[in-house]
Structures are given as C-alpha cells and as structure tokens.
Amino acid sequence: MDTTVFVPIPDDAPAPGAGAAVTPAVRARALTKTYGHGEAEVRALDGVDVDFAAGRFTAIMGPSGSGKSTLMHLLAGLDSATSGQAFVGSTEVTGMNDKALTALRRSRVGFVFQQFNLLPMFTAEQNITLPVELAGGTVDREWLGTLVDTLSLGKRLTHRPSELSGGQQQRVAIARALVAQPDVVFADEPTGNLDSRSGAEVLSFLRRSVRELGRTIIMVTHDPAAAAYADRVVLIADGRIAGDITDPTPESALAGLDALRTVGAR
Amino acid sequence: MIRITLAQMRRSVGRLAAAGIAIVIGxxxxxxxxxAGNVITSTTYDSIAAQYRGSDLVAGGVPVDDAGLDAVRQVAGVSSADEQLLSFQQLEHGNRTxxxxxxxxxxDPAMLPLDLADGALPAGAGQIALPPDVAERFGVEVGEDITLVRNTLVDADADVWExxxxxEQLTVTGIVDDPYGxxxxxxxxxxxPATEVQAWEADLLAPGxxxxxxxxxxxxxxxxxxxEQTRAAIDTALSSAVTAAGGDASDLEVVTPTEHAESVAAQMTGGDNIIFTTFVLVFAAVALLVAALVIANTFQVLVAQRTRTLALLRCVGADKGQLRRSVLFEASVLGLASSALGILLGTGIAQAALTIGSGMDLGIPLPTSIDITPAVVIAPLxxxxxxxxxxxxxxARAATRVAPLAALRPADAPSSARGAGRFRLIASLVATVIGFVVLGGGVAISTVGDAPSDGILVALLGGSMSFVGVLVGSVFWLPRVVALAGRLVGASGPTARLAAANTLRNPRRTAATSTALLIGVTLVGMMSTAAASARLTMDSELDARYPVDVTVSSDLSGDGSDAAAMPVGLAGAIGDVDGVATVVEVPATLSGLTGPGVDPGAEVMVRGVTPDDATSVLRSPEMVAPLAAGTVVVPEGIAEVWSITDGQTLTFDxxxxxxxxxxAVTELQDDAVVVVPADLATLDAAAPTTALYVGLEHPGDAASVVPDIQDVVADTEAPVNVMGAAVERAGFEQVIDTALAIVVGLLGVAVVIALIGVANTLSLSVIERRRExxxxxxxxxxKGQLRGMLAVEGVLIALVGAVLGVLLGLVYGWTGAAAALGWAGEPAIVVPWADVSLMIGVALVAxxxxxxVPARSAVKTSPVEALATE
Known part of the structure; x- marks a missing residue:
C-alpha cells in the first residue's frame, strides 16, 4: 500500500486548490447536467466544483456512468450545461455561442481522442498542423520541431495514418492537440484503443508534454494504471466529485476507485 | 434473410430514396x-375515324368509277354511296394565296365529317364553303367572292406537258368547322359540290x-x-364492276369505319410513331444509364457502410450467396418501387400536358385523357x-467479399475501394484509341473522300466507341484530373485543401459521380457545338447562295426581257418598313456582249451598283470586291455560259x-453582271431601276419583315416580285435552333439525374464522415468552414464533370460537324461560348x-461525436 491516502471530500467542502494564488487553467462551479425530464430525469453531473491547476497532468477517474466524460465535455465546451459555470482560464465557456466556442477550440483547447481521429487522407505532419491552418495562422516551426522531438515522430511525418501503428497515431494526435499551444488539452481515454505497451508509451509522452513543455492536460480514464501517470487524480462518482489523490500510484488509484465502489454501495 | 434485408432497408431508407429519385426520373x-407515342397513334386514329364519321361501310383499295358507284348503289340495303374526294386547289383573295x-x-349530307358553322353548304357551280381560319385569313364573309386558280392539262405529249x-370566281356560301379533327x-x-370537285380532278388528267x-x-x-350481308353484297357487286372495267379487284376492301381507322393507325404505329418513340427513347436510355451510375454509387456506399453488419452475418453463418441475394433483393425492391413511382409521375405529367394542351388551341384535337396501355406500365417497370x-x-459482389473477420475490426470509416483492374484499363484504352482513329477516318471519308453519308456512319461508330472507352476508363484518369483541380483550389486555403483531399479518398465514387454528369454534358456540348458549327458553315454557304436578304424585282421572267422601271417611291416605302436597314436601287439594262473567246450572240443583264452600296447590302461583299470603274463583275455561272475568262476585256453594246x-469573274451567284452606275450610264443613260436590294437589320426577323415588304409592294399594284432569301435563311436557322432545343431538352433529363447523383454522393460522404x-x-x-468544405467538394465534382464534358463535347461536336457538313465547304470550328458558359455555370451552381442539404446535416454534428467510441 502506498502512503498516499484516499480522503473522501464532504459535499460542502471548498473546491480543492480554491485558495491558490494563480488562476487555475480550468475550473467548474456548481456545474450540473441533467438529461430527460420529470421521472426520467438523470443527473449526469450534480453541482460539481473543481479546479485544475495549470502546468499539471490531471486524471479524472471514475467507473462507467459516473459522469467523468460529461464533466470533460462541459469543461471543454463540447456540450451545454444545465446550470453552473465552466471556465478555461478566466473565460467562461458555459453559454458561449458556436462561433466563440470554435475560436476557443482553435487557440485555447486541444483534444486527444480514444479513436485517434486522424484524417486518413493527410500525412502525419499535415494532420498535426491542421488546427493552425484552419485558424488561418502560421505554424510555429520551432514549436513543431520541439513537439516532434518530444513525441519521437521525426521519421513518421510523411506517413499517412494507415501506415502508422496505433501508438504512433495517438502520438500524432497529441502533437495535433498541442500544436496551437493551447491552455489545456483534454484527453478522452487516450489509451483505450491501445495495447498496454503503446498505452504506456503514450502516457509517458503525455507526462513529458506536461513536465518538459509546461502544458496542462486533463485526461479522462477508467484505468488506474493510466491515472497513475498523472500528477493528480480527481475521482468522480454519481455525478459528484468523490475524491482527490495527489501523486497517485497505480495502487492508490485502484484503491481510490475501489473505495468509490464502496461509497457507491453505501 | 429477407427480414434482415428489409430491416436494413428501413435503416437506410433516406439513402435509398435519394438513389431512387434517379430511377423515378428515368x-x-x-x-x-x-x-406520347400513344397520343400520336390515337390522334391519328381519331382523325381517320372522323373522316368516315356518318358512313356505315367504307369500300376502297381499288379505283372505282361511276359504273362501280352505281353498282354499289344498286345493292339492297344501301342508301347512298359516294366517292370521298379531296382535291387540293389554289385559292386567292387580295394578296393572299x-x-x-x-x-x-x-x-347524303350526314356523311360529311364537317359541321356547318355559318351559311349553307355549296349547292351549285361557283360555290364553296371554307374552313373558319381560311375565311379569316382572306378576310371574307359568307356571300363574298374568292378566286380559284386551277390548272388544266391541255396537252400531254411525250415530253411536253402543257x-x-x-x-374562276367562287362565292363563299358557308363556313365549315372540323370539330373532330x-x-x-x-x-x-x-x-x-361533288360535280365541281370531280371536274377539277378530271382536268388534271390527260383527255381520256x-x-x-x-x-x-x-x-x-x-x-x-x-x-355483314350488305358488306358481302357490295364486295361482290363492286368486284364484278371493277373487273368489268378492266381493273384488278384483288385489293378491294369493304370495311367498317372502325376497322379502317384501326388498320391505318396500325400502319402508323409502324411508321411515324415508332420513329418518334425510338428517337426519344434513345435519350431516355441515356438518362437511365446515368441513373444506373447513380444507383451503383449508392449501393457501393451502402455495402461499404454495412461492412460490419455483413461481416457479422457471415460470422453467424450467412453464406456469400445469401449476402449477394440480399443486396440484389434490396435493389429489386428499390427498382420496383421507384419504377412504379416513375410511372405514376410520368402518367401524371402526360395527363397534365394533355389537359393543358387541349386547353390551348393547337389545331389538333387531342385526346382528353391518356391511354395507359400495358406497354406503358410494363416497359418502364x-x-x-x-x-x-x-x-x-x-x-453485390463487393458484399460477398466482406470477410467475417471484418466484424472484429474497429469500426473505421469504410476504406476506399481498390482501383479497377488491368483488363479494364486495356479495354478502355483500346476502345478510346481505336474509336478516335475510326472517328477521324469517318471525317476523312466525309471531307476528303466526299462521301458524307458513309462518313457520318463511320464517325458515329468511332465516336460512340471512343466515348464508351473514355467512360469505362474514367476511373483511371478522372481522379487524376480531380486531383489536379483539387491542387489548384487547395492552394486557396485549408478548407479547400480538405475538400480536395476528400474528393480523392474514394476515387471510384468521385469518378462515377463526375462521369454521370460528364455523359450528359458531353452530349449537350456536342449538340450545341455541332449546331453552332453547322450554323456557321451554313451561314457562309447561305451568304454565297443568297447574297441579298430581299430582292424586289420587276424582272419577272428573269431574262430581263420584260423588266420595267420600279414604281416611284417604292424604295422609300420599303425603307420605312420596320426591320429594313438599307434599300439600294439597282438600275439595269439588257445588253449584247462581245469579247475575245466569248460565245457569239451573248446577251446579259447589266446592273449598276456602287461598291459602297454593294458592301452595305450584300451578305458576301467579297464577291463584288473587284467592282470599280472599268471593271465588270461576272458571276461564275454567267462566265461559264458565255465562255468568259477572268481578266479579259469585254465590250457591251x-x-x-x-x-x-x-x-472579273467571282463566285457571285446572280443572273446579271455588275458594273458601277457611271459605267452603266455610258451603256444606257436611261437604264431603269428594275430591282431593289433590301438589307435587313436582323436576318433572323425575315419571317416577319418580308411579309411587311410584300404588303408594301402589293399596295403599289405594280407587277413586281419579292424574293426573300432571308426567309429561307431564317428557316434554316430556325430548323437548327429548334432541333437543338429539343435535343438539349431531352438530354437535360440526364443532366438533372447526374446532379441528383452529386448531391447523393455528398450526402453519403457526410454520413460516412460523421466522426471526422x-x-x-x-x-x-x-460551421462556415465545414459548409464551405462541402461546397468546394460539390463544385469540384460537378465542375470537373462539366468541364471535361464540355471539352469532349467540343471535340465530338467539331468532328461530327466536319463529318456531316464537310461537303458544304470548310467546316467551321466554333466554340459556342454562350452554351459552354451556361453549362459550366449550371454545374457550378448545381x-x-x-x-x-448535406452541409446542413453535417453542421448539426456535435463535436462530442468525435469522442464516441462507436
């Protein structure tokens, strides 16, 4: 057993890190999402308050149906909240119109998907630079070089996705998410479609992006081993924040997850 | 399996419907x-039946003389027997003929298939009843007179018919309507009256x-x-009468009017209506071919999208045959349903056209409702x-190739189909190359070999063959053209580059979609290019043949012998007619002609025209270019008759x-030589103005301007003649334009189907690329960029099809015109810019x-779907 202890947080406690001097990269305030009406109403997210510090690699972990994906969608402005607020930096994302959201996604938010979602007709390099081009900007070649080096993609830039392994594809996707130097990158189960070795590789790259390049990454996962690569794990269950682990190990993350089940069964 | 197929169809009903539209239209x-073919037949039938309305039996097939008629009248049960006689005669009133x-x-007046609308039927010599529109054009009422101009054969020697x-004056006694057509x-x-008409007809025959x-x-x-009894009796009586008169009665027929109409209509069905139907069905075939491409495309996509389901079916035990049958069953259901809808739509359109058509006065009584024969339903179905x-x-074959393993693979977007095989490449290359060689050969046979009818056939064969080759091979070269075009537009920004890349993801599908459009556009382009070339070739030909738009001449005999001076003021009056640009007064005189080598006794008309006037009024001024003082322009024809050579000295006296x-001998086509007026004055100081050359502002308006000129001339009551060459020219042009409009209209259906195909392909791509x-x-x-991307994709596919189609159409149009009109001189190479830009514009907009619509559904896609795992 690791020394880090899982500490359940009471519902009325202030948000973790709320008193920090710097503005968190991403934060949620009383964020709520419900589906359906009346009897059939489902609370996917129930008044969540949470801060994510800049320059950190945070994992959101919870069992399926816990609301972890919904939380990420709302934070990233991919879905609209029923009530509450979500911020990227000091910008409120909730209530933004499509145009503002598109602008946000172009410059301040990056995505890494479980299915990689690379465009099959473009080479790795074209895929990486696409967000900048869509925004009508020019690619920062130096930054691109740094990314390519960090992610070990040097020899793969002219390959098309179909010529790359899953791990390589996901590294291209990470480079694409980082190319515009966004404030935060959201990764949704980035290792879900990879074998454990490639998964480990991708996770190390994500961690290096944070440690060496100073990026902010928020990753949704249900895998304690993946969560252990993060600096911090936010546990979520039944649409509420159910715990917080700093410097997790696979064991502590698993323990946290197990504890959630117990909490859930309570 | 059928249950599964139907369930799958329900899931893809939207996509199937889009494909079905192509078949519905076809x-x-x-x-x-x-x-329409049926309407032609039934209109013919009705018209024939109407001619025998009122009679109980019709005897015919052999010449029947008065004795024969009498023999029929003697038969028990016969109340009347008359020969139905229609004689074509020239009627005149005022200026009109x-x-x-x-x-x-x-x-028996009941046998007349016409209704008396006004007055009475003619009862004696010198009387006539007219159809209403003839009376109207003559401006005559019942009781007024008109003139009958008829010819009598007075002498019919071996060679000379005189x-x-x-x-004769005829009094209009009544107006007869033709309500049954x-x-x-x-x-x-x-x-x-019968006696009159018989006399007119008899006068056309030699005595005896x-x-x-x-x-x-x-x-x-x-x-x-x-x-039945009477019919047999008439048959017997008439055949003995005919035989007695020395005739052959074997062709004699005694039938009821219905039987008669049926037999004539049946002959018609094998004639006019078959030609019409075949002609139009060729275009229907083109439309259906294009529809087939659209359908093939849709099914290709459906199968690709269902790869997982198909693989799953294979995993749980479906064999290849079942999958193939499933796809084919689906196609049959779609085909049947769409065809049924198409027949409904077609009958609806036809009925609507009839209803509108019978509301208008077309001069032909149309049936009020369409005649739905079994063929109308079965053939389209x-x-x-x-x-x-x-x-x-x-x-369906692609469906059988889905491996059961595919069910286990991650659900990626359907990968692009493999390119086509080597056989296809070689076959298409061979067909294209040989086709173009044969096409060239056809042109050569027609122009160099001077055998246009053979040349056209050979060129048609070569053209069709090369077009098939081009179409079959489109899967190889069309994507390259799209890639090139994509690279051009891709330079304009990331959205365009995305669009260009997208069109290349499935080269086969893009090729098929563009090809569908290419077919229609090529044919339309070919027709309009050929028409433009034909028009220009004809124009130069017509310019030479009809150098003057309208000639007003007092030289009625054409040899100058009776040429009189034009009435004073006529030139001015004609100049005042709307649409007339120039009027040139042309004096002329008849003169003897001598010169070295010139046949003795030569005599020609000599006209005096200034070079300026000639240039302004002649359509082919280069033919009188040498005209100057001291020079006479001699038309080729006259030079030949009197053995005049170019450059020789001639003396008129x-x-x-x-x-x-x-x-100066030129290709001018005229019956007179031309000098400048000053020279003419030397020859005959009092040469009268015997002709007016009239130039029109727009030769196309000739049909309306020339009658006005005729009216002005008729008002003077002078014995002059108006020759409207421009009318003939306008007639030619109208024939070309009308034919072109009809053909382009018919081909338009194929273009519409192809454009539906473009929309269909885009919709399918959007569905396929949801996650992307x-x-x-x-x-x-x-959202705007996403819309823009799809717009660029649509425009790329459509434009490539249209531009290539136009280019091919130009080539085929030019070669076609060369093969068909090579005999009429140098075929003109024309680009019908207006038509070309119209077609490309339509493709762009389309x-x-x-x-x-695809963009609308694409922008609805939430970015969240990118995160979905399935």
Whole structure:
C-alpha cells in the first residue's frame, strides 16, 4: 500500500486548490447536467466544483456512468450545461455561442481522442498542423520541431495514418492537440484503443508534454494504471466529485476507485 | 434473410430514396415517351375515324368509277354511296394565296365529317364553303367572292406537258368547322359540290386518261339493313364492276369505319410513331444509364457502410450467396418501387400536358385523357428494375467479399475501394484509341473522300466507341484530373485543401459521380457545338447562295426581257418598313456582249451598283470586291455560259451606247453582271431601276419583315416580285435552333439525374464522415468552414464533370460537324461560348446547391461525436 491516502471530500467542502494564488487553467462551479425530464430525469453531473491547476497532468477517474466524460465535455465546451459555470482560464465557456466556442477550440483547447481521429487522407505532419491552418495562422516551426522531438515522430511525418501503428497515431494526435499551444488539452481515454505497451508509451509522452513543455492536460480514464501517470487524480462518482489523490500510484488509484465502489454501495 | 434485408432497408431508407429519385426520373421519362407515342397513334386514329364519321361501310383499295358507284348503289340495303374526294386547289383573295384541300359534298349530307358553322353548304357551280381560319385569313364573309386558280392539262405529249391556268370566281356560301379533327393535318377542308370537285380532278388528267389512284367509297345503309350481308353484297357487286372495267379487284376492301381507322393507325404505329418513340427513347436510355451510375454509387456506399453488419452475418453463418441475394433483393425492391413511382409521375405529367394542351388551341384535337396501355406500365417497370439490378451487381459482389473477420475490426470509416483492374484499363484504352482513329477516318471519308453519308456512319461508330472507352476508363484518369483541380483550389486555403483531399479518398465514387454528369454534358456540348458549327458553315454557304436578304424585282421572267422601271417611291416605302436597314436601287439594262473567246450572240443583264452600296447590302461583299470603274463583275455561272475568262476585256453594246471593261469573274451567284452606275450610264443613260436590294437589320426577323415588304409592294399594284432569301435563311436557322432545343431538352433529363447523383454522393460522404466532421469541429473548424468544405467538394465534382464534358463535347461536336457538313465547304470550328458558359455555370451552381442539404446535416454534428467510441 502506498502512503498516499484516499480522503473522501464532504459535499460542502471548498473546491480543492480554491485558495491558490494563480488562476487555475480550468475550473467548474456548481456545474450540473441533467438529461430527460420529470421521472426520467438523470443527473449526469450534480453541482460539481473543481479546479485544475495549470502546468499539471490531471486524471479524472471514475467507473462507467459516473459522469467523468460529461464533466470533460462541459469543461471543454463540447456540450451545454444545465446550470453552473465552466471556465478555461478566466473565460467562461458555459453559454458561449458556436462561433466563440470554435475560436476557443482553435487557440485555447486541444483534444486527444480514444479513436485517434486522424484524417486518413493527410500525412502525419499535415494532420498535426491542421488546427493552425484552419485558424488561418502560421505554424510555429520551432514549436513543431520541439513537439516532434518530444513525441519521437521525426521519421513518421510523411506517413499517412494507415501506415502508422496505433501508438504512433495517438502520438500524432497529441502533437495535433498541442500544436496551437493551447491552455489545456483534454484527453478522452487516450489509451483505450491501445495495447498496454503503446498505452504506456503514450502516457509517458503525455507526462513529458506536461513536465518538459509546461502544458496542462486533463485526461479522462477508467484505468488506474493510466491515472497513475498523472500528477493528480480527481475521482468522480454519481455525478459528484468523490475524491482527490495527489501523486497517485497505480495502487492508490485502484484503491481510490475501489473505495468509490464502496461509497457507491453505501 | 429477407427480414434482415428489409430491416436494413428501413435503416437506410433516406439513402435509398435519394438513389431512387434517379430511377423515378428515368422511368417517368420512358413512360411519358410511350404515352406520347400513344397520343400520336390515337390522334391519328381519331382523325381517320372522323373522316368516315356518318358512313356505315367504307369500300376502297381499288379505283372505282361511276359504273362501280352505281353498282354499289344498286345493292339492297344501301342508301347512298359516294366517292370521298379531296382535291387540293389554289385559292386567292387580295394578296393572299392559300393551298387548300377541298372536299366534295356527299349526296347524303350526314356523311360529311364537317359541321356547318355559318351559311349553307355549296349547292351549285361557283360555290364553296371554307374552313373558319381560311375565311379569316382572306378576310371574307359568307356571300363574298374568292378566286380559284386551277390548272388544266391541255396537252400531254411525250415530253411536253402543257397546262392552262384558269381563274374562276367562287362565292363563299358557308363556313365549315372540323370539330373532330378529320382534316386537322391539312388545316381543315373546304367543301364544294361533288360535280365541281370531280371536274377539277378530271382536268388534271390527260383527255381520256383514267385515274389509277385507289378510291374511297363511303357507303350509307338503310335503317335495319344487315351490315355483314350488305358488306358481302357490295364486295361482290363492286368486284364484278371493277373487273368489268378492266381493273384488278384483288385489293378491294369493304370495311367498317372502325376497322379502317384501326388498320391505318396500325400502319402508323409502324411508321411515324415508332420513329418518334425510338428517337426519344434513345435519350431516355441515356438518362437511365446515368441513373444506373447513380444507383451503383449508392449501393457501393451502402455495402461499404454495412461492412460490419455483413461481416457479422457471415460470422453467424450467412453464406456469400445469401449476402449477394440480399443486396440484389434490396435493389429489386428499390427498382420496383421507384419504377412504379416513375410511372405514376410520368402518367401524371402526360395527363397534365394533355389537359393543358387541349386547353390551348393547337389545331389538333387531342385526346382528353391518356391511354395507359400495358406497354406503358410494363416497359418502364421492367427497364427501371433491370437497370437498378444491373447497377447493384458490382456492389453485390463487393458484399460477398466482406470477410467475417471484418466484424472484429474497429469500426473505421469504410476504406476506399481498390482501383479497377488491368483488363479494364486495356479495354478502355483500346476502345478510346481505336474509336478516335475510326472517328477521324469517318471525317476523312466525309471531307476528303466526299462521301458524307458513309462518313457520318463511320464517325458515329468511332465516336460512340471512343466515348464508351473514355467512360469505362474514367476511373483511371478522372481522379487524376480531380486531383489536379483539387491542387489548384487547395492552394486557396485549408478548407479547400480538405475538400480536395476528400474528393480523392474514394476515387471510384468521385469518378462515377463526375462521369454521370460528364455523359450528359458531353452530349449537350456536342449538340450545341455541332449546331453552332453547322450554323456557321451554313451561314457562309447561305451568304454565297443568297447574297441579298430581299430582292424586289420587276424582272419577272428573269431574262430581263420584260423588266420595267420600279414604281416611284417604292424604295422609300420599303425603307420605312420596320426591320429594313438599307434599300439600294439597282438600275439595269439588257445588253449584247462581245469579247475575245466569248460565245457569239451573248446577251446579259447589266446592273449598276456602287461598291459602297454593294458592301452595305450584300451578305458576301467579297464577291463584288473587284467592282470599280472599268471593271465588270461576272458571276461564275454567267462566265461559264458565255465562255468568259477572268481578266479579259469585254465590250457591251446597245443601240444607244457601248462600254469596254475588264471582266472579273467571282463566285457571285446572280443572273446579271455588275458594273458601277457611271459605267452603266455610258451603256444606257436611261437604264431603269428594275430591282431593289433590301438589307435587313436582323436576318433572323425575315419571317416577319418580308411579309411587311410584300404588303408594301402589293399596295403599289405594280407587277413586281419579292424574293426573300432571308426567309429561307431564317428557316434554316430556325430548323437548327429548334432541333437543338429539343435535343438539349431531352438530354437535360440526364443532366438533372447526374446532379441528383452529386448531391447523393455528398450526402453519403457526410454520413460516412460523421466522426471526422466532429473531429474537425473539435479541432477548430467553424460551421462556415465545414459548409464551405462541402461546397468546394460539390463544385469540384460537378465542375470537373462539366468541364471535361464540355471539352469532349467540343471535340465530338467539331468532328461530327466536319463529318456531316464537310461537303458544304470548310467546316467551321466554333466554340459556342454562350452554351459552354451556361453549362459550366449550371454545374457550378448545381455543385453548390447539391452541398446545401448535406452541409446542413453535417453542421448539426456535435463535436462530442468525435469522442464516441462507436
């Protein structure tokens, strides 16, 4: 057993890190999402308050149906909240119109998907630079070089996705998410479609992006081993924040997850 | 399996419906064509039946003389028997002349298939009843007179037939309507007493000659007479009468009016209506071919999208045959349903056209409702279903190639189909190359070999072959062209580059979509190019043949012998007519002609025209270019007749003057030589103005301007002649334009189907690329950019098809015109810019429009879907 202890947080406690001097990269305030009406109403997210510090690699972990994906969608402005607020930096994302959201996604938010979602007709390099081009900007070649080096993609830039392994594809996707130097990158189960070795590789790259390049990454996962690569794990269950682990190990993350089940069964 | 197939169809009903539209339009086209053919037949039938309205039996097939008629009248049960006689005569009133069929009054007025609208039927010599529109054009009322101009054959020696013209006054006794359309194809019929009409016809024969034309005898029966018995009796009586007169009675027929109409209509069905139907069905076939491409495309995509389901079916035990049958069953259901809809649509359109058509006065009584024969239903149904089935064959084969393993693979977007095989490449290359060589050969045979009818056939064969080759090979070269075009537009920004890359993801599908459009556009382009070339070739030909738009001449005999001076003021009056640009007064005189080598006794008309006037009024001024003082322009024809050579000295001499000039022989087509007026004055100081050359502002308006000129001339009552070459020219141009409009209209259906195909392909791509669209949105593609991307895709596919189609169309149009008109001189190479820009414009707009609906569904895709795992 690791020394880090899982500490359940009471519902009325202030948000973790709320008193920090710097503005968190991403934060949620009383964020709520419900589906359906009346009897059939489902609370996917129930008044969540949470801060994510800049320059950190945070994992959101919870069992399926816990609301972890919904939380990420709302934070990233991919879905609209029923009530509450979500911020990227000091910008409120909730209530933004499509145009503002598109602008946000172009410059301040990056995505890494479980299915990689690379465009099959473009080479790795074209895929990486696409967000900048869509925004009508020019690619920062130096930054691109740094990314390519960090992610070990040097020899793969002219390959098309179909010529790359899953791990390589996901590294291209990470480079694409980082190319515009966004404030935060959201990764949704980035290792879900990879074998454990490639998964480990991708996770190390994500961690290096944070440690060496100073990026902010928020990753949704249900895998304690993946969560252990993060600096911090936010546990979520039944649409509420159910715990917080700093410097997790696979064991502590698993323990946290197990504890959630117990909490859930309570 | 059927249950699964139907369930799958329900899931893809939207996509199937989009494909079905192509077949609906194609089959509706076929149905309308067949229905139109039926209308032609039934209009013919009705018209024939109407001619025998009132008679109980019709005897015919052999010439029947008076003795024969008497023999029929003697038969028990026969109340009347008359020969139905229609004589075409020239009727005149004022300035107007009309050729009109005149019907002989039957002894029983009930047998006349016309209705008396006003006045009375003619009862004696010098009387006539007119159709309403003839009376209107003449401006005559009942009781007024018109003139009959008829010819009598006075002498019919071995070679020389001598006619004598007679003018007789006829009094209009009544107006006869043709409510049943019996004579609608002759513009109605006038009526004159039988004895008169018989006399007119007899005068056309030499004295003693007997007509060998088969007669038609209308027989009326007594009330209660037995039709069959009487028919047999008439047959017997008439054949003995015919035989007695020395004729052959074997062709004799005695039938009821219905039987007669049926047999004539049956002959018609094998004639006019078959030609019409075949002609239009060729275009329907083109439309269906294009529809087949659209269908094949849709099924290809459906199969690709269902790869997982198909693989799953294979995993749980479905064999290849079942999968193939499932796809083919689906195609049959789609084909049947769409064809049925198409027939409904077609009959609806045909009925609507009839309803509108009978509301307008077309001069032909149309049937009020369409005649739905079994062929109208069965043919489109069978053709539509077959086309759909055949189009689905390749996709069905693709379905059987899905490996069960595919069910276990991650659900990626369907990968692009493999390129086509080597055999296809070679076959298409061979067909293209040989086709173009044969096409060139056809042109050579026509132009160099001077055998246009053979040349056209060979060129047609080569052209079709090369086009098939080009189409079959499109899968190889079309994507490259799209890639090139994509690279061009891709330079304009990331959205365009995305679009260009997208069009290349499935080269086969893009090729098929563009090809569908290419077919229609090539054919339209070919027709309009050929028409433009033909028009230009004809123009230069017509310019030479009809150098002057309108000639007003007092030289009625054409040899100058009776040329008189034009009435004073006529030139000014004609100049005032709307649409007339220039009027040139041309003096002329008849003169003897001598010169070295010139045949003795030569005599020609000499006209005086200034070079400026000639240039302004002649359509081919280069033919009088040498005209100057001291030079005479001699038309080729005249030079040949009198052995005049170019550059020689000619001496014209008249009793009161003489003129020595140099001859310049040109291709001018005229019956007179031309000098400058000053030279003419030397020859004959008092040469009268015998002709006016009239130039029109727009030769195309000739049909309306020339009659106005004729009216002005007629008002002077001078014996002058108006020759409107421009009318002929306008006639030629109108024929070309009308033919082009019809053909382009028919081909337009294929283009419409192809454009539906573009929209269909885009919609399918959008559905396929849901996740990708979501990803793009997630990484910063705005809604506008997504719409723009699809618009560029649509425009790229449509434009490539249209531009290539136009280019091919130009090539085929030029070669076609060269093969068909090579005999008429250097075929002109024309680019019909207006038509070309119209076609490309339509393709551009259609590509944009085609992207609207798919784009709407694409922008609805939330970026969240990029995160979905399935």
């Amino acid at each position: 089959t509706a086209f076929v149905a309308v064509t067949l229905l 009309i050729f009109q069929g005149v019907l002989a009054t039957p002894s 006619w004598e013209e007679a003018r 019996a004579y609608s194809m002759f513009g109605g019929a006038a009526v004159a 000659e007997v007509s060998t034309e088969p007669s038609t005898v209308l027989v009326g029966l007594d009330d209660g007479a037995d039709v 069978v053709v539509g279903t077959l086309v759909t089935l055949v189009a689905a064959l390749a996709p 008249r009793p009161d003057g003489e003129l020595e000039v140099t001859a 669209s979501a990803t793009l949105r997630a990484i910063g593609l705005s 590509g944009l429009v085609a992207s609207v």
